[in-house]
Amino acid sequence: MATKNAFYAQSGGVTAVINSSACGVIETARKHSSEIGTVFAGRNGIIGALTEDLIDTTQESDTAIAALRHTPSGAFGSCRYKLKSLEQNRREYERLIEVFKAHDIGYFFYNGGGDSADTCLKVSQLSEKIGVPIQAIHVPKTVDNDLPITDNCPGFGSVAKYIAVSTREASFDVRSMAKTSTKVFVLEVMGRHAGWIAAAGGLASDANTKIPIVILFPEVVFDRDRFLAKVDSLVKEFGYCSVVVSEGVKSPDGKFLADQGLKDAFGHAQLGGVAPVVADIVREGLGLKYHWGVADYLQRAARHIASKTDVEQAYAMGKAAVELALAGKNSVMPTIVRKSSQPYAWEVGAAALADVANVEKMMPKDFISDDGFEITKGCREYLTPLIQGEDYPPYKDGLPDYVTLKNVAVEKKLPEFKL
């Protein structure tokens, strides 16, 4: 087997553990130096490949690469840049292959969600046609947990843990204050299309620690009266309640609930979050004192409270991607296969990219309670293993000691390419 170089890129919104996958790819490649030469990384994701802005990861020490495992965000930079279809923009795909050829790259590891799986598939198809064979392996990553076939997506478990922990903590706070102050706390979480992350808020309450939580899923059209009745009944029973609201919740008119037509003093439209909107509905409808929070990037960057399961799976996906490549596979994605929920057992599988690309996995309907405000036992059974275990980063001076790589650029060999 001739030595070929590899290319690794991070795609889309970053997570607390995508660098753990990068660590898995690079460490595994380093162990197979007779088959894989240099691992290049794309600076700012696929844009780095298109513009031939490659990073030479051999310039990074083993220690620095190992530290990726405990460092959140995308160490090489990521991007939101969706390649159009082959028909619409063959030029970009050809450029990718041209860059790979120029740098003797035979392995393409693309770490992302649905869009990048699609890009991966197309690069593999086109490279075969052109006669510049490139083994394209997709490494799954998305906090949205919406990739098919794999039981779950690396990145999701850590957001889920962050939201579950934060909801429990904030709920304890509200419970303490409810007698004379705040009775309802509203937490806005990510998830524009699917309620996976919102569902994780439901884990804050369990048999030992009962917390009244109302979840607003994007799968359930917001019904103001039913919502207020639910909050009212919980506050009457428990003295307080927490509301976990997905940013993607929609009004009966099909618009995002967050889009309330707010105008500033000058009449300019303002788009706030959905949390203040829901809080205001509570104030207006029930006259209860509220607080609200918006976790935003904090939730997906929170490596300090990452799920150990998630960190391990993210690493395993990176490692497996390289192993699949070495085994001669192409157009595949390693997957997480659940063998058992209690006790949790999983193993690494593989899926054909043709089955992954352009398929969005939604949350099963039976994960949401009949009244639309809670998670079911089945949902809890699915989610619980994914937040298991803590994997604390090292600390220095009271702060997590995250690594910033040198990211040394590789000399360019090709003419400039305009995006």
Place this chain on the structure above:
Amino acid sequence: MATKNAFYAQSGGVTAVINSSACGVIETARKHSSEIGTVFAGRNGIIGALTEDLIDTTQESDTAIAALRHTPSGAFGSCRYKLKSLEQNRREYERLIEVFKAHDIGYFFYNGGGDSADTCLKVSQLSEKIGVPIQAIHVPKTVDNDLPITDNCPGFGSVAKYIAVSTREASFDVRSMAKTSTKVFVLEVMGRHAGWIAAAGGLASDANTKIPIVILFPEVVFDRDRFLAKVDSLVKEFGYCSVVVSEGVKSPDGKFLADQGLKDAFGHAQLGGVAPVVADIVREGLGLKYHWGVADYLQRAARHIASKTDVEQAYAMGKAAVELALAGKNSVMPTIVRKSSQPYAWEVGAAALADVANVEKMMPKDFISDDGFEITKGCREYLTPLIQGEDYPPYKDGLPDYVTLKNVAVEKKLPEFKL
């Protein structure tokens, strides 16, 4: 020395470590059972004393009390209920003393901020006059870090750590995405009067991990043009920046910046947070893509990432309060005395409540940089020790195993009292 019972209550906004002080009070009292009989706690703070709604802490096991050390929020309930002055409402003070007398309470431990220090002082003064001697000891607590004499306040260090860690993590996220997506992240933090918590955001950047951060302090009047120029220059240099904004930042007209006169589609006034306002100023002024978050209760409830220093100091304050009482002291508050910043060394001191009540400690002017957007070396030297060390709670099923006490009510002996 005759055995007397003790009363403990939590006051005002709760913190990640106020229960650690409760733990210090109760564990220390249990060790001195010949002098201190039952420790009663006020259900929902001082309201519990006024309404004779006392909790019998002897019903809680040693294990449950020990678990308070790692449990955020107020385990007995807190309240926002400020007693008026003695002249305006002598009735309430007399009722407190009446309840204390009925339950043979000779020690009053009040765990809170400036207001509760004042209440503590007055109870002590009045009880002496009436001839029902009660030793009133104030246990310092406030995330606002605004109590005088003590070097810092338990509760603050953990919020500071949470904000520093979160700002670092979110900044890593933005740095990854800045090429094609978000360039400015705005995080709103607590602090209506003083910028202590906002200042902690500045710790996210240090010699090893340089992060461009703009801090908006309540001490500095917001100047739109200068702010935009600062953000613009940082984004040009680093490609991105983070903004940490205190909820208390004010416009030149003296109003809160958060109060932007937002109106909904029906013309109703909406009060959002300050983060979306600042984010919108960035969008309008520089056309940069932004994200914003509001940590709200998450920041002060985040026991999962509490500062070990803070947990230890909170416990030490509770313990010292009991020891001061046993030494016959009255109208005092244990304090944290800094002996050295590098290496950090502190010891327990004591302050007369007459010197504590109604004095608010502001952030020193020389803690803010000349341009008003950063912390100085002096500020960093003060803050850094306070976030040192991690003190992780135990976990169960992926979530922190926080205790919920039984909170068994004590039989009432007095007629009802209307608040």
